[in-house]
Amino acid sequence: DQQVKQNSPSLSVQEGRISILNCDYTNSMFDYFLWYKKYPAEGPTFLISISSIKDKNEDGRFTVFLNKSAKHLSLHIVPSQPGDSAVYFCAASSGAGSYQLTFGKGTKLSVIP
Amino acid sequence: DSGVTQTPKHLITATGQRVTLRCSPRSGDLSVYWYQQSLDQGLQFLIQYYNGEERAKGNILERFSAQQFPDLHSELNLSSLELGDSALYFCASSVSLVTGELFFGEGSRLTVL
Numbered sequence: 001d002q003q004v005k006q007n008s009p010s011l012s013v014q015e016g017r018i019s020i021l022n023c024d025y026t027n028s029m030f031d032y033f034l035w036y037k038k039y040p041a042e043g044p045t046f047l048i049s050i051s052s053i054k055d056k057n058e059d060g061r062f063t064v065f066l067n068k069s070a071k072h073l074s075l076h077i078v079p080s081q082p083g084d085s086a087v088y089f090c091a092a093s094s095g096a097g098s099y100q101l102t103f104g105k106g107t108k109l110s111v112i113p
Numbered sequence: 114d115s116g117v118t119q120t121p122k123h124l125i126t127a128t129g130q131r132v133t134l135r136c137s138p139r140s141g142d143l144s145v146y147w148y149q150q151s152l153d154q155g156l157q158f159l160i161q162y163y164n165g166e167e168r169a170k171g172n173i174l175e176r177f178s179a180q181q182f183p184d185l186h187s188e189l190n191l192s193s194l195e196l197g198d199s200a201l202y203f204c205a206s207s208v209s210l211v212t213g214e215l216f217f218g219e220g221s222r223l224t225v226l
Binding site: 036089091101102 | 157
């Protein structure tokens with residue numbers, strides 16, 4: 001049973017436009033959500049996170065939105081740059097003390113110059 | 114460079130064999146996590162250690178075991194290997210138990226023939 005789902009395996013966006021990556025979750029106990037970015041031959045790199053007490057968190061070009069009632073979160077990248085081309089993983093956890101993150105399968109973002 | 118070091122980067126072995134993957138966490142990080150990424154899958158949490166003690170267990174097979182040593186490096190032992198064990202194994206570390214921001218190594222790619 002996949003508790004964190006990223007239904008789009010891939011996404012192509014023109015440079016300068018907005019990239020929107022989506023993530024759905026099923027476990028109501030999740031209270032902390034993260035996005036990781038992964039380049040080929042590298043480990044995942046933390047990008048941005050959001051606690052369940054918030055509905056938005058912004059960091060530069062990256063904004064994460066959380067809709068708890070819909071159990072949905074999204075990552076917005078504005079403006080998209082070719083260097084943003086990577087696989088993006090959504091992750092979730094429940095409770096402090098042990099951050100065993102549950103990851104989605106990832107969305108491959110391609111930003112076309 | 115995340116500061117997390119994993120060795121070996123690549124490993125090819127035969128079914129039935131045993132391998133050991135090694136991880137050195139970032140300096141000062143007490144918590145070490147192991148994740149498995151199989152083809153077209155998200156990262157699956159295997160096990161977490163905190164300051165030498167097992168903290169949480171995920172979907173780790175009985176054929177697999179891990180430990181964290183006094184110098185905080187960790188080893189993941191995989192035995193009686195099967196073809197399905199072929200995967201990328203990531204180690205991650207964090208300084209505390211109250212943040213979900215994990216720092217990942219580049220991974221060890223295991224191929225079982």
